[in-house]
Amino acid sequence: MTDALLRIEDLRTVFRSSGGDIPAVDGVSLEVPQGRTLGIVGESGCGKSMLSLSVMRLVPQPGRVATGRVLLDGRDLLALPNSAIRDVRGRDVAMIFQEPMTSLNPVHSIGDQIMEAMRAHDGGASNAELRERAVEALRRVRIPAPERRFTEYPHQLSGGMRQRVMIAMALACAPRLLIADEPTTALDVTVQAQILDLLRDLQAETGMSIILITHDLGVVAEMADEVAVMYAGRVVERGTAREIFEDPQHPYTLGLLGSIPRLDEERETLLAIDGTVPPPFALPPGCRFAPRCPFMISPCNDVVPPLRVVADGHLAACIRAPIEAALAP
CATH class of the missing domain: 3.40.50.300 (P-loop containing nucleotide triphosphate hydrolases)
Structure with a gap:
């Protein structure tokens, strides 16, 4: 994406432990275009907030950014001295x-x-x-x-x-880039709508880019131009908001969307994803979502699925994607 204001390349943030480095963010690559909003979604513990802290170079000890680059207009924020990054925070x-x-x-x-x-x-x-x-x-x-x-x-x-x-x-x-980490948490619905309207108006007025981190898919549907779905420290699906909501291509995204009540459908029960996000010190081999995935097949336990293109501008990290083709009789 040539007009990206922020470009995150293969970012890996780890925490030091007696048993070795524990990954909290594991090989994430994202772009945020000028004047656009990127929504980052996923359950608690998926690495969303740690990703934002890594971009701001505010990772708490004993954590550190092990590899990768965070480019703001081509300048690597991770390579700047402490005095220079303090100038970037708040201003840029x-x-x-x-x-x-x-x-x-x-x-x-x-x-x-x-x-x-x-x-x-x-x-x-x-x-x-x-x-x-x-x-x-x-x-x-x-x-x-x-x-x-x-x-x-x-x-x-x-x-x-x-x-x-x-x-x-x-x-x-x-600033040219605003990172909003759960900006509507604990607010009632009316106030939440006011805050979102405010962010949207300020973006239109100033032309700033926004990274919106949330677990609320309703907020993402209202605000985001593009969406990245995170699971266990990795991005498992990326695409425009329309693509993610209308044609999800990762079982985890399907589960998140299925757990939302809809006014245009009659359902006696909502879909629930069994289990919990694995802790970063006990990640399963192969696909990290495999133990919770209803579409899991034998290779999922051994193969680490790459984030690959399944449609124009739409990427998913699933060996069975595209989902519709994989599930067809």
């Missing part, structure tokens, strides 16, 4: 973390925290200028009475308001 790439209450500092006002993010990349601005810009950032994310909210503390705001503050902080320095 910003992140909204899962839980705003634990991401915001409870002893500093909302305004001070937004101003701190701005000051890190614009040390020459006066406090009055930074305050004006911070209030405008709050107004931009549709927080009512932004001048008053500027002086308040995180505990004085609702969950939806705190999430808006996190978005304002992330966008304070006009």
